[in-house]
Each structure stands twice: as structure tokens, then as C-alpha cells.
Amino acid sequence: MKDFGFTMIKQRTIDYDQFDGRLLNEVLEMEPSFKVCLSCGGCTATCSAVDLVSFNVRRMNLLLRRGETVELESEIKKCMLCGKCMLVCPRGINIRNVIMLIKKSIPKYKTVTL
Amino acid sequence: METNPFIWPFTIGLLFISCFLIIIVSIWISGLSHIDKSRIVHSIFTRKSLLAIRETFMESLLHRKIFRKNLVLGYMHMSLAFGWFLLIVVGHIQAWNYYRSLSVPAYKAIFFRYFVTEPATTLSEKTLAACVDLLLVFILSGVMLAYFKRLNSRVFGIKKTTKLKAGDRIALTALWLIFPLRFLAESVSAGIHHNGSIVSQPTGQILSSLLPVHSLEMPLWWAYSLALTLFFVSLPVSRYMHIPVEVVLIFLRNYGIRIKKRIDGYSRIQVYSCSRCGICLDSCQMTHAEIKDTQSVYVLKHIRNKNLTDEKLFNCLLCGRCQSDCPVGLSLNDLRITQRIESTKEYNSSYEYLKNGPVEVSPQTEVIYFAGCMTHLTPAIIKSMKEIFAVARVKYWFMDEDKTSCCGRPLMQVGQYEAAKKLIGHNQERILASKANKLVVSCPICFKVFNEDYALPGITVQHHSEYLLELMVNKRLPMNKMPLRVVYHDPCELGRGSGIYHQPRLLLDEYAEVIPVKNEKETAFCCGGSLANIKIQMNERNQIRDEALEEYLSYRPDVLATACPLCKKTFAKSNKLPVHDIAEIVYMAIQEKQNLQKTEYKKEMKMEFWK
Numbered sequence: 269m270k271d272f273g274f275t276m277i278k279q280r281t282i283d284y285d286q287f288d289g290r291l292l293n294e295v296l297e298m299e300p301s302f303k304v305c306l307s308c309g310g311c312t313a314t315c316s317a318v319d320l321v322s323f324n325v326r327r328m329n330l331l332l333r334r335g336e337t338v339e340l341e342s343e344i345k346k347c348m349l350c351g352k353c354m355l356v357c358p359r360g361i362n363i364r365n366v367i368m369l370i371k372k373s374i375p376k377y378k379t380v381t382l
Numbered sequence: 383m384e385t386n387p388f389i390w391p392f393t394i395g396l397l398f399i400s401c402f403l404i405i406i407v408s409i410w411i412s413g414l415s416h417i418d419k420s421r422i423v424h425s426i427f428t429r430k431s432l433l434a435i436r437e438t439f440m441e442s443l444l445h446r447k448i449f450r451k452n453l454v455l456g457y458m459h460m461s462l463a464f465g466w467f468l469l470i471v472v473g474h475i476q477a478w479n480y481y482r483s484l485s486v487p488a489y490k491a492i493f494f495r496y497f498v499t500e501p502a503t504t505l506s507e508k509t510l511a512a513c514v515d516l517l518l519v520f521i522l523s524g525v526m527l528a529y530f531k532r533l534n535s536r537v538f539g540i541k542k543t544t545k546l547k548a549g550d551r552i553a554l555t556a557l558w559l560i561f562p563l564r565f566l567a568e569s570v571s572a573g574i575h576h577n578g579s580i581v582s583q584p585t586g587q588i589l590s591s592l593l594p595v596h597s598l599e600m601p602l603w604w605a606y607s608l609a610l611t612l613f614f615v616s617l618p619v620s621r622y623m624h625i626p627v628e629v630v631l632i633f634l635r636n637y638g639i640r641i642k643k644r645i646d647g648y649s650r651i652q653v654y655s656c657s658r659c660g661i662c663l664d665s666c667q668m669t670h671a672e673i674k675d676t677q678s679v680y681v682l683k684h685i686r687n688k689n690l691t692d693e694k695l696f697n698c699l700l701c702g703r704c705q706s707d708c709p710v711g712l713s714l715n716d717l718r719i720t721q722r723i724e725s726t727k728e729y730n731s732s733y734e735y736l737k738n739g740p741v742e743v744s745p746q747t748e749v750i751y752f753a754g755c756m757t758h759l760t761p762a763i764i765k766s767m768k769e770i771f772a773v774a775r776v777k778y779w780f781m782d783e784d785k786t787s788c789c790g791r792p793l794m795q796v797g798q799y800e801a802a803k804k805l806i807g808h809n810q811e812r813i814l815a816s817k818a819n820k821l822v823v824s825c826p827i828c829f830k831v832f833n834e835d836y837a838l839p840g841i842t843v844q845h846h847s848e849y850l851l852e853l854m855v856n857k858r859l860p861m862n863k864m865p866l867r868v869v870y871h872d873p874c875e876l877g878r879g880s881g882i883y884h885q886p887r888l889l890l891d892e893y894a895e896v897i898p899v900k901n902e903k904e905t906a907f908c909c910g911g912s913l914a915n916i917k918i919q920m921n922e923r924n925q926i927r928d929e930a931l932e933e934y935l936s937y938r939p940d941v942l943a944t945a946c947p948l949c950k951k952t953f954a955k956s957n958k959l960p961v962h963d964i965a966e967i968v969y970m971a972i973q974e975k976q977n978l979q980k981t982e983y984k985k986e987m988k989m990e991f992w993k
Contacts, residue, residue, distance in 0.1 A: 321735035360920030
């Protein structure tokens with residue numbers, strides 16, 4: 269078949285009736301500073317890993333809040349924990365702790381989203 | 383030989399603690415790696431053992447490090463430890479001398495005045511009896527100080543002290559009772575049998591005139607024996623386990639055994655060697671941010687009690703101030719990192735995306751320059767370094783100008799050892815492929831890991847402060863001393879972490895005026911920005927930073943100099959004074975001189991033109 273550069277978009281509907289917020293709640297409880305994230309993207313702009321691989325710290329926030337744990341797990345492993353994001357964060361969020369908390373707890377809450 | 387039933391509690395207690403210590407130390411030593419075991423076997427009959435004996439004498443008995451901290455506190459510890467040690471030794475010599483035999487059981491020496499009722503006759507007996515009396519008075523002076531310390535610890539230079547557990551309380555009470563009871567028992571016996579010496583005899587006479595000494599003698603000797611037993615039995619569950627274990631630690635340390643990246647017998651020995659003196663509480667800057675339960679002494683206590691939480695384990699800056707203050711010389715930072723490795727080993731990353739492309743470096747390259755992630759957030763440092771390289775005509779390869787992975791130290795600090803190894807392997811390959819023989823690093827965090835955990839044969843790793851000093855000494859940099867008052871802040875990873883205190887000061891001294899401050903070098907403050915702490919909040923970091931800044935500001939410097947991009951960034955945020963990296967200051971001085979030369983040259987040219 270001729271490749272026109274178009275692909276089929278995968279169904280990405282999120283069923284909030286089946287939303288699993290356990291990981292999110294645990295992270296917010298252990299690191300309350302994460303509540304004030306305004307998704308400015310400063311963290312992503314400065315990230316050392318971004319230069320080497322497709323990685324987006326801000327997207328981590330989105331995935332976590334949507335409960336997309338499978339995707340989140342593969343994303344979070346890319347972080348090198350260098351701490352640049354923490355220094356540029358305008359809200360002073362302890363991003364490294366958020367990452368470590370997710371890394372620690374994600375095997376517990378991993379669910380397959382459809 | 384005559385005996386008395388009161389010797390039994392003491393003898394059983396002594397037997398119990400001896401067996402317990404032999405068993406537990408054997409378990410710990412068998413938990414060491416093969417290399418460490420062979421280290422012990424090969425060092426046991428060498429000079430290292432003599433050095434260990436000397437250290438045991440200086441630290442475990444004389445408590446030299448505590449003397450340096452505070453004289454009264456040092457005297458208290460010395461009188462109890464050294465006094466008790468001498469009392470046991472002299473007591474045994476006394477018993478050997480009296481019974482003319484070396485196989486006298488321990489209780490005969492400990493309860494000598496009870497069993498030997500006749501007064502000392504020969505000169506040697508009299509001298510030994512007087513020695514025992516004086517030693518007892520020496521120890522009692524320490525016990526009195528210990529009572530007083532509970533009322534007012536500030537006199538002893540201690541602001542904060544640890545809370546005692548039940549086991550500690552029992553052992554402490556026993557320790558407080560042992561010597562007064564012995565003194566009373568000996569005095570009462572002296573009052574009855576007139577067998578005392580210079581101190582116990584007069585005390586005995588006074589007591590016999592006031593009290594019914596005959597009915598007191600037995601209860602006092604029983605009480606003394608029971609106090610000793612209580613101390614022996616409560617030792618394993620109390621902080622006083624440090625007394626015997628510290629000796630083992632000193633020997634193993636002298637044999638070259640160090641903390642590993644995993645928990646082993648040696649780390650257990652370190653944990654049990656903590657005396658919970660609380661000296662680390664006073665040096666910890668976390669208290670400036672009202673964080674008072676995560677200090678080393680508490681973490682070691684929780685490790686021992688097996689109830690350490692991540693919240694406490696990770697809430698530490700790993701600045702190393704407690705480590706340089708610890709009178710036992712525990713490797714507190716490494717111990718905490720090992721614990722972190724254990725706690726996070728289930729979830730390390732593999733960084734499969736790291737791919738090494740060909741490294742294209744010109745063969746004339748003298749130096750590999752690695753700025754580090756943090757330095758990329760302080761571009762002034764990178765700019766200064768580039769300019770200095772140009773001035774000194776150094777051919778360099780800027781390794782992490784773009785697309786380079788982190789050095790691995792931040793991962794190492796939070797215990798992600800396996801993950802860090804991946805980054806280390808990746809960077810190592812690139813560095814070795816470059817064929818240069820010098821690596822200059824601008825960030826002390828990277829510097830420490832390059833130095834300690836990378837295998838870079840034939841490559842010298844230097845922090846830029848060392849490198850710039852070298853350039854200056856080799857006259858490759860112009861000199862210009864600016865009229866600038868500078869306070870130099872020692873970064874933790876460069877100072878206490880890598881032992882580099884003098885090079886930055888020597889360098890700075892050539893370009894500006896360095897003012898010495900109270901807390902510098904080994905006791906230097908942490909800026910509060912440390913990456914090792916993943917639990918601390920930004921406002922708490924700021925409090926720690928402000929406390930440190932307050933001291934620096936009291937010296938009214940024009941500039942706060944540092945050699946770490948993270949310290950610079952942390953201090954600069956306060957907006958209280960200009961903060962510059964050492965490279966920036968050097969470049970500023972060079973630039974000033976160049977500008978001056980240019981103006982002078984222009985003037986000369988003008989003069990020549992008008993002539």
C-alpha cells in the first residue's frame with residue numbers, strides 16, 4: 269500500500285468512570301507541593317534527558333492525573349534525576365521526589381487502560 | 383578460696399555479655415566480603431594493629447575528639463572510660479599481687495576489699511590500694527559531671543541531646559550507680575575492718591560513726607554486684623553497645639575495610655558503634671528549618687530498631703557536617719547512601735535510550751571540559767571557562783555542550799546505584815574514546831563521581847578550581863589582584879566530599895582578597911540546595927540558606943565566591959549579595975587587566991601621534 273504519511277489514530281478515550289486515582293492520591297499526599305504545578309513546561313524545557321530521548325516531564329503530570337499508569341511507567345524511567353527541573357520550577361515543586369514516589373509505587377497500581 | 387553468693391549475679395552477667403559479644407561480632411565478621419576477610423587476615427600481624435591499638439587508646443579511652451569539642455565533656459568521658467579501664471587493670475594487678483597468682487577469678491579483683499579484710503602491709507599493696515582509691519575518686523568526679531549534665535547540658539557544649547529509650551535508661555541508671563555503690567561498699571568495709579586506703583579509710587571512719595555499718599556491708603556489696611549485672615544485661619539493648627563495638631570498628635577501619643554499596647557486617651558494626659551522644663544534632667543544619675528527627679543519630683537508631691522510613695532516610699542533605707564532627711568517626715554519609723541503595727533497589731532505570739555515537743575529537747585536545755547539568759543553568763560559568771581556555775590557549779573538547787547524559791551522582795545520592803552505573807558506563811566510554819588525558823569539571827557533584835566511581839585510567843580528573851590554579855602557577859593566565867573582599871563558600875561535595883579546601887583559596891587569593899570566616903573548610907555550611915535531599919521543601923531550603931548567608935553577610939564581603947553552580951544558584955536566589963563562581967572571578971580579573979592594557983595602549987598611541 270502506498271504510504272501517504274498518514275496513520276490511523278488510536279482510540280484514546282479515557283473512561284473517567286473507571287478512573288484509578290490511587291497513585292495520584294498517594295503522590296499528592298506524600299509530596300503536596302506537586303498540587304501547585306501550573307504545567308508551565310519549564311521543567312521539560314531544561315531537562316537533560318530531553319536532548320537524548322523523547323521525554324516530557326510535564327506530560328508526566330498529565331499522565332498521572334489521567335491515571336494512565338502504563339504509559340507513565342515507561343516515561344518515568346527515562347528521568348536521570350539530575351535536578352535541573354527542580355531549579356527552574358517557578359513553584360518550587362520537589363519534582364525529584366515526585367519521580368521517585370511514582371517509580372516506587374507504580375508497580376503496585378499498574379492497571380491496563382483500554 | 384572463700385566466696386559469697388553476691389558474686390554470682392556479677393559472674394553470670396559477665397559471662398552473658400562476653401558470650402553475647404563473641405557471638406554477635408563473629409556473625410558480623412562472617413558477613414564481610416571475602417576480600418575484607420583476607421584484609422583482616424593479612425593485616426592482623428602488621429603495624430596496622432598497633433595503629434589500631436593506639437587509636438583505641440586515644441579515642442575510646444582518652445576521647446581526644448570529644449576533648450577538642452569541649453573540655454568538660456571530654457573530661458567526663460575520659461574519667462569514665464579511662465578511669466574504669468585503669469580501675470579494672472589496677473584492680474587485677476592488686477589481686478595478682480595479693481594472691482601471688484595470675485589465675486585469680488575476676489570477682490576476686492572486683493570485690494577485692496570484701497575478700498581481703500586485713501589492711502595493706504607491704505609498700506606495693508599500699509601503693510596499689512591508694513591507686514584504686516584515687517581512680518575511684520577520678521571516676522566519681524566524672525559520674526558527678528554526668529549527673530550535672532542531665533540538669534545543664536549547655537556547660538558541656540551540647541545544645542541538643544537525644545531522647546533515651548527504655549534500654550538506655552536502664553543501662554544509664556546502672557552506670558550511674560556502679561561507682562557510688564562501689565565507693566560506699568569499700569568505705570563501709572574499711573570502716574569495719576580498717577582495710578581501706580587514703581580515701582576509703584577516712585570515709586569509712588566517718589560512716590561507721592554515723593551509721594550501723596555492720597548491717598550495711600552486705601546489702602551494699604550486693605547492690606554493687608547487681609548494678610554491674612544490670613549494666614551487663616542491658617548493654618545489648620542500649621546505646622552503650624558502642625563501648626565494645628567501637629573497638630572492633632577501629633580495628634577493621636585500620637585494616638582498610640570501608641562501607642560498601644550494600645549492607646554487610648561492617649555497616650552493622652558502624653550502626654552499633656553510634657554512642658548517640660547527639661553531637662551530630664548540633665552540627666546539623668536541618669534544625670535551622672525545624673527538621674529535627676532525620677539526623678544521623680536517629681537514622682542509625684531506626685536502622686538498629688528496623689523501623690526506618692523513607693521520609694527520614696531521604697530527608698538529609700548529605701552535606702557531611704555530622705560526619706566531620708562525629709567523635710566515633712562513623713562514615714555517616716556512606717552509611718546513609720548504602721541504606722538508600724537498599725531501599726530503592728527494586729526500581730532502578732535501565733536508560734536503554736543511551737546510545738554512543740562516534741566521538742570526534744581533534745588529536746591535539748589537551749583537556750576534556752565537562753560543565754555538568756547544573757552549570758548549564760549558570761551560563762556565566764561556562765562563558766568564563768570558555769574565555770579562560772581561550773586566554774590560556776588551551777585546546778579543549780566541550781563534552782557536554784549538548785546532548786550528554788548526567789554524570790550519575792544525583793542518582794547515586796538517592797540510592798539509585800544500578801541506574802547510576804548505566805550513566806557512568808555511557809559517559810566513561812565517551813571520555814575514553816576522546817584520548818585526552820585531562821578531564822576538567824565545573825561541578826563538584828560531577829567531580830566527586832568522576833573521581834570515585836569512574837574507571838578512567840591515565841586521565842586526571844580536576845575540578846576547575848584546581849585546573850585554573852595549575853594554569854596560573856604555570857603562568858598561562860595573567861595575574862591581577864582586584865580590590866574585592868571575597869568570602870569563599872566551600873561546596874560540600876568539593877570540600878568535605880573531596881577534601882579540596884586549599885586550591886580554590888590559593889587561586890582566589892591571587893585575584894581578590896579572601897576573608898576567613900568562622901565556619902569554613904571542615905565545618906563549612908551547606909547552601910541548602912543539595913540534590914541529596916529529595917524530601918525537603920523549597921521554603922525549608924531557603925531557611926537553611928539564609929542561616930548560612932547571615933554568617934557570611936556579617937563579614938561584609940563584596941562578593942560571595944563559590945566553586946559550585948548549585949551553591950551559586952541557591953545563594954543567588956536570595957538577592958542579598960552578588961554571588962560568583964571562582965571561574966567568573968578569575969575571568970573578571972583577567973578582563974579588567976586586558977581592558978586596562980588596552981586603554982594604556984590607546985593612550986600611548988595617542989601620545990605618539992601628538993609627538
